[in-house]
Amino acid sequence: MKQTARYVTTFFLLVVLLLSVNHQATAALEDGEYTIGYTVMHGQEPSASIANDYWEKPAKLLVKDGKITAQMGLNHSSWIVEFQTPRGGSFQNVDVISSNEGADTSVTQFPIDGISEMVEAKIHVIVPDIDYDHNYTVRFDFDENTLSKVAGVTEGSDEGSNDNDEKNGELLETTQPSDDNKQTTDQSVSKTNESNPQTSDQTPVILLMSLFIVSAIVLLRKRVLQV
Known part of the structure; x- marks a missing residue:
C-alpha cells in the first residue's frame, strides 16, 4: 500500500513538473x-x-x-x-x-x-x-x-x-x-x-507531456493490480 502511494505521489509530481516546463516555454520567448x-x-x-x-x-x-x-x-x-x-x-x-x-x-x-x-x-x-x-x-x-x-x-x-x-x-x-x-x-x-493555426513551438512539449502521463497511468495500474 505504501508503495502504491509512493507511485501516486511520483505521478502527480511529474505532471506538475511538465506543466511548469510548458509554462516556462511559452513565457520566456526567444x-x-x-x-x-x-x-x-x-x-x-x-x-x-x-x-x-x-x-x-x-x-x-x-x-x-x-x-x-x-x-x-x-x-x-x-x-x-x-x-x-x-x-x-x-x-x-x-x-x-x-x-x-x-x-x-x-x-x-x-x-x-x-x-x-x-x-x-x-x-x-x-x-x-x-x-x-x-x-x-x-x-x-x-x-x-x-x-x-x-x-x-x-x-x-x-x-x-x-x-x-x-x-x-x-x-x-x-x-x-x-x-x-x-x-x-x-x-x-x-x-x-x-x-x-500553424504548428506551434509548444507541440513537442505537449506531446512529451501526453506520453509521460499515459506511461505513468499504465505503470500505476500495473502496480495497483500487483498489490
Whole structure:
C-alpha cells in the first residue's frame, strides 16, 4: 500500500513538473518575430467583444532582450478614435506605425508583459454615420497554441518604436472595409471565423507531456493490480 502511494505521489509530481516546463516555454520567448492568434474579448464577460471584427488576425510579436512588443492591424481604423493599453502604471495611447487612409486601415504597436494573461485595453469608438459614440474596456486573449516563430527573423523591435520601415510597417494584409459592417455596429457580433493555426513551438512539449502521463497511468495500474 505504501508503495502504491509512493507511485501516486511520483505521478502527480511529474505532471506538475511538465506543466511548469510548458509554462516556462511559452513565457520566456526567444528574441525574434512571431505570429499569434487572439480574440478581442468583452471587458468583463467571457465572450468576444463587438470590436473583435475591427482587429485583424493574427497579431505579430516582436521580442528583443526579453521585452515583447505586440503589433495589431485595424480595419475601420477611423472609427477607433482612442486606443490605450497599460504602460508605466497607467493607460497610454498605442503607437501607430503605419496607416492607409484610403483603405481606412492602420497598424499599431504597444508593449505587453506576456501572452499567458489577457491584456486589457481602453477604446473609444465613434461612427458618425449612425451617431454611435461609446467607450469600451476590452481584453486581448492570446491563443498560445497558435504561437509560431517567423522563419529567418532573429531580431525583435525596440519597445515603443515608431519606425515605419518596411520590416516593422508590414504586419499582415488587412481587408478592405465593407459598408455592411456599419449596419451591425450597435449589435453584438458573434465570432464566426475559426482559426487555422500553424504548428506551434509548444507541440513537442505537449506531446512529451501526453506520453509521460499515459506511461505513468499504465505503470500505476500495473502496480495497483500487483498489490
